[in-house]
Amino acid sequence: MTGTLDGFAAEVGPAEPVTVVGGRTQWSVGGAPAEDVREVRAPAGIVAHEPAELTVRVRAGTTVAELDAALAEHGQMVPLDPPDPERATVGGVLAVGRSGIRRLGRGPVRDCLLEARYVSAEGRVVKAGGPTVKNVSGFDLCRLLVGSLGTLGLLAEVVVRVSPRPAASRWLQAAGADPFALRRRLLGASSILWDGATTWVLLEGHPADVDAESAVVTSVAGGAAAVAEVAGPPPLPAGGRLSARPSALRDLRTGDHAGFVAEVGVGVVHTTAPVPPPPLAGPRELHRRIKAVFDPTGRLNPGRSVVTA
Amino acid sequence: MAQRYREPVTPPGPSTAAADPLVADLRRALAPDRVRTEDLELALYGRDASGIDAGGRAAVVCLPETTEEVAACVRAARAHGRPFVARGAGTGLAGGAVPVGEPVVIVTTRMTRILEVDPDERVAWVQPGVLNLDLTRHLATWDLHFAPDPSSQQACTIGGNVANNSGGPHCLRDGVTSAHVVALEVVLPDGSVTVLGALDPEPGGYDLRGAFVGSEGCLGIATRVAVRLTPNPPAVRTLLADFASVEDAAATVSAVIAAGIVPAALEMMDARITAAVEDYVGAGYPRDAAAVLLVELDGLPAGVEAHAAEVVRLATAHGARAVRVAADDAERALLWKGRKSAFGAVARILPDYYLHDTVVPRTRLVEVLRRVYQIAERHDLVVVNVFHAGDGNLHPLLLFDRRVPGVMDRVHAAGEEIVAASLEAGGVLSGEHGIGLEKKAYMDRLFGPDDLDAQARLREAFDPDGAANPDKVLPAGARCGDLQRAPEGAWI
Ligand SMILES: Cc1cc2nc3c(=O)[nH]c(=O)nc-3n(C[C@H](O)[C@H](O)[C@H](O)COP(=O)(O)OP(=O)(O)OC[C@H]3O[C@@H](n4cnc5c(N)ncnc54)[C@H](O)[C@@H]3O)c2cc1C
Numbered sequence: 001m002t003g004t005l006d007g008f009a010a011e012v013g014p015a016e017p018v019t020v021v022g023g024r025t026q027w028s029v030g031g032a033p034a035e036d037v038r039e040v041r042a043p044a045g046i047v048a049h050e051p052a053e054l055t056v057r058v059r060a061g062t063t064v065a066e067l068d069a070a071l072a073e074h075g076q077m078v079p080l081d082p083p084d085p086e087r088a089t090v091g092g093v094l095a096v097g098r099s100g101i102r103r104l105g106r107g108p109v110r111d112c113l114l115e116a117r118y119v120s121a122e123g124r125v126v127k128a129g130g131p132t133v134k135n136v137s138g139f140d141l142c143r144l145l146v147g148s149l150g151t152l153g154l155l156a157e158v159v160v161r162v163s164p165r166p167a168a169s170r171w172l173q174a175a176g177a178d179p180f181a182l183r184r185r186l187l188g189a190s191s192i193l194w195d196g197a198t199t200w201v202l203l204e205g206h207p208a209d210v211d212a213e214s215a216v217v218t219s220v221a222g223g224a225a226a227v228a229e230v231a232g233p234p235p236l237p238a239g240g241r242l243s244a245r246p247s248a249l250r251d252l253r254t255g256d257h258a259g260f261v262a263e264v265g266v267g268v269v270h271t272t273a274p275v276p277p278p279p280l281a282g283p284r285e286l287h288r289r290i291k292a293v294f295d296p297t298g299r300l301n302p303g304r305s306v307v308t309a
Numbered sequence: 310m311a312q313r314y315r316e317p318v319t320p321p322g323p324s325t326a327a328a329d330p331l332v333a334d335l336r337r338a339l340a341p342d343r344v345r346t347e348d349l350e351l352a353l354y355g356r357d358a359s360g361i362d363a364g365g366r367a368a369v370v371c372l373p374e375t376t377e378e379v380a381a382c383v384r385a386a387r388a389h390g391r392p393f394v395a396r397g398a399g400t401g402l403a404g405g406a407v408p409v410g411e412p413v414v415i416v417t418t419r420m421t422r423i424l425e426v427d428p429d430e431r432v433a434w435v436q437p438g439v440l441n442l443d444l445t446r447h448l449a450t451w452d453l454h455f456a457p458d459p460s461s462q463q464a465c466t467i468g469g470n471v472a473n474n475s476g477g478p479h480c481l482r483d484g485v486t487s488a489h490v491v492a493l494e495v496v497l498p499d500g501s502v503t504v505l506g507a508l509d510p511e512p513g514g515y516d517l518r519g520a521f522v523g524s525e526g527c528l529g530i531a532t533r534v535a536v537r538l539t540p541n542p543p544a545v546r547t548l549l550a551d552f553a554s555v556e557d558a559a560a561t562v563s564a565v566i567a568a569g570i571v572p573a574a575l576e577m578m579d580a581r582i583t584a585a586v587e588d589y590v591g592a593g594y595p596r597d598a599a600a601v602l603l604v605e606l607d608g609l610p611a612g613v614e615a616h617a618a619e620v621v622r623l624a625t626a627h628g629a630r631a632v633r634v635a636a637d638d639a640e641r642a643l644l645w646k647g648r649k650s651a652f653g654a655v656a657r658i659l660p661d662y663y664l665h666d667t668v669v670p671r672t673r674l675v676e677v678l679r680r681v682y683q684i685a686e687r688h689d690l691v692v693v694n695v696f697h698a699g700d701g702n703l704h705p706l707l708l709f710d711r712r713v714p715g716v717m718d719r720v721h722a723a724g725e726e727i728v729a730a731s732l733e734a735g736g737v738l739s740g741e742h743g744i745g746l747e748k749k750a751y752m753d754r755l756f757g758p759d760d761l762d763a764q765a766r767l768r769e770a771f772d773p774d775g776a777a778n779p780d781k782v783l784p785a786g787a788r789c790g791d792l793q794r795a796p797e798g799a800w801i
Contacts (some may be wrong), residue, residue: 050670050672052563052564052566052671052672053566053670053671054671074567075569076569097516098511099510103510107484110516111487111488120763125759126759126760126763127757128760128764130736131670131737132668132669132670132701132735132737132740133700133701134485134668134697134700134701134702134740135739136473136476136485136523136739136740136742136744137739137744137752137755138744138752138755138756138761138783139520139524139527139764139782140474140487140520140524141763141767143487143516143518143519143520143522144515144516144519144767146519147516148516163571164569165569187540187543187608187609188609205608205609205611205612206609206611206612209608209611209612212611243509243510243511243512244509245430245508246430247427247429247430267511268510277513278509278511278512279512279513280512280513280514281504281506281507281514282504282514282515282517283501283503286503286517286770286771287514289769289771289773290515290767290770293767293769293770294766306513306514306515307513307514308513
């Protein structure tokens with residue numbers, strides 16, 4: 001383990017702008033940080049993992065790959081599923097708040113954070129939430145922190161909910177299979193991806209159920225010839241990321257956004273061409289007030305914002 | 310550090326609201342018969358199922374039917390310098406809907422429309438006064454349901470579920486209310502209307518939806534809720550395991566989870582409640598068991614069968630005397646009937662109860678249960694336990710007869726010790742009932758001053774004047790409840 005919470009708080013201190021660095025894998029989300037801002041790093045390491053609790057306490061600077069390897073020893077996993085787990089940190093993935101392509105089956109990243117210890121704008125270690133899988137003690141600041149891009153507090157240590165790894169896991173590629181029909185008919189699909197022509201499906205669960213659902217894919221695709229087992233998902237275009245209502249994906253046509261891969265049933269679309277950031281949900285003034293009460297001087301991650309112009 | 314706590318409001322005298330210009334304004338905004346000032350009604354809306362008396366009362370009770378009417382009520386309250394309290398069915402057990410001072414009470418029980426169901430996207434927009442079970446019944450047409458299933462589901466509202474981030478037996482695998490709410494239309498404390506969250510997966514900005522869920526009416530009033538719908542599972546297995554010791558039952562809970570099985574529900578009942586339930590409904594529960602586990606597995610058929618077999622094996626390996634697997638829907642319903650009849654059954658032991666709600670790490674269940682029994686014994690009280698063992702959510706029920714002099718003092722003292730024992734074991738104050746008035750005074754046992762201050766900041770951003778459900782959740786000095794009342798058809 002590297003670093004302590006108090007050490008991290010001391011490093012952040014009570015004044016002057018700071019930016020927290022994880023693996024720099026999603027560095028530009030919310031805008032690049034202002035120049036010459038002092039960089040700090042959250043402590044790293046797994047603090048406690050009790051398999052029978054289905055929770056893990058981990059320092060925010062730990063890479064997702066390290067956490068995943070430790071959980072895998074006990075047949076468990078977290079729903080943190082970034083494109084580059086070797087570099088992405090637990091704190092970084094939570095602060096950005098983007099779920100991976102298995103969101104359909106594993107749920108959104110925002111639901112997995114149970115407790116957070118973060119360093120506040122005043123340089124103090126603050127606790128939000130609690131360590132148990134169920135907890136309604138007070139306001140749910142954890143939800144607010146996920147996706148806040150480190151603009152309200154800097155994550156130092158978190159407790160996240162873990163789940164058992166599926167007994168069997170199979171990626172299928174089906175040319176011409178209607179992904180929306182698959183969404184309706186499959187219960188064990190952890191991911192359904194579609195580029196306007198080809199559909200990829202990740203089936204997870206008991207091996208016999210995965211077999212049975214594979215047969216559903218074959219029937220929707222119109223025959224075994226159209227379906228192939230593949231090693232994994234297709235490469236995702238990285239030009240942009242669009243958030244759409246799941247039903248709106250039906251309007252996409254091959255070649256839109258210079259090529260896309262859509263997460264069917266979820267609504268995230270990975271595009272080749274850049275796309276504008278999503279519109280603000282909720283009043284701008286309320287966002288401003290939230291930032292102002294948590295970070296009155298605007299010292300946390302200056303330049304970066306969840307509020308796009 | 311900023312001082313953000315407010316002093317409690319001093320208890321008022323009799324309501325003077327009837328002659329108040331506030332009432333006239335409200336009557337102009339709503340149909341006059343939906344603005345109530347009769348003493349009896351004000352008294353009725355002065356309590357919830359917690360029985361807590363905060364010394365306050367409703368100044369006036371409003372029954373809006375639309376978002377615009379809720380906004381008009383909030384604006385009228387604010388214009389006349391009154392705070393306001395949102396109220397659903399009043400089944401809350403922490404006093405969240407109980408007025409402190411003389412606020413305007415805004416009741417959602419007439420906002421019962423299911424506005425839109427999109428079975429394809431698996432989302433529905435509903436008004437906040439829709440009852441939890443009514444929603445799930447309505448969804449049966451599409452083979453869908455709303456996953457959170459609080460025991461009070463026949464009586465409680467979706468708005469109340471949102472405000473308390475409610476749970477239920479089937480939240481073990483599928484998560485509590487927050488995981489099933491995608492967007493909310495809310496009236497903010499300044500009377501403006503906005504939508505938090507969205508139907509698309511990554512809306513821009515902070516997760517204000519997530520911050521609002523569980524905020525117990527302190528950040529505004531939800532007027533429309535977009536809920537996520539869950540497909541009904543194709544296969545279900547329900548089993549009842551009979552143990553000669555609580556330790557064996559608890560060890561089985563841990564073993565099941567550690568084996569990589571997350572059941573849809575995993576409930577425990579101790580000896581006394583098992584026998585009482587059996588006497589009451591005859592569900593075929595073992596009268597002499599020290600504890601029983603009710604386990605439900607659902608999903609795709611092969612996984613369900615494999616997990617059911619594994620649960621039977623693990624329970625047997627951990628000393629189960631017998632495991633009964635329901636053979637059909639009728640037997641399943643009977644096993645659940647036993648679990649759901651706990652409320653009726655306790656009344657046969659003693660007339661009154663106080664239901665507690667704390668969460669402890671699953672691996673400390675035995676130790677905390679043992680302490681709960683010791684605490685009850687020390688205070689000469691009967692305690693029964695029927696709870697969501699799978700997520701460590703304890704529900705000790707202290708049973709008593711309120712006519713016995715001094716008994717309430719013992720009930721409160723024991724309750725406080727149960728909370729303390731749960732926290733000492735690394736647990737939290739509440740798993741699903743919330744903080745409200747009941748546990749406000751305990752908040753500083755779980756959170757330090759900086760932690761509480763952060764929560765107060767969230768509140769300040771939404772509600773700078775503290776007009777929405779004042780004096781709840783964040784501490785200032787609360788009184789404990791006296792008598793709890795179960796709504797018709799509720800189970801624990
Ligand atoms: C017998 C019994 C069993 C119970 N079992 C469970 C259980 O298994 N799991 C569980 O989680 N709870 C349980 N409860 C507690 C209670 O039923 C839940 O908290 C329920 O969600 C409250 O809903 P309600 O409509 O009655 O809300 P109310 O009691 O009317 O209000 C509760 C809180 O919500 C706020 N509120 C209500 N509507 C709105 C709105 N539209 N917008 C903003 N705030 C609002 C109120 O201000 C208050 O703070 C039980 C209660 C009883 C009496």
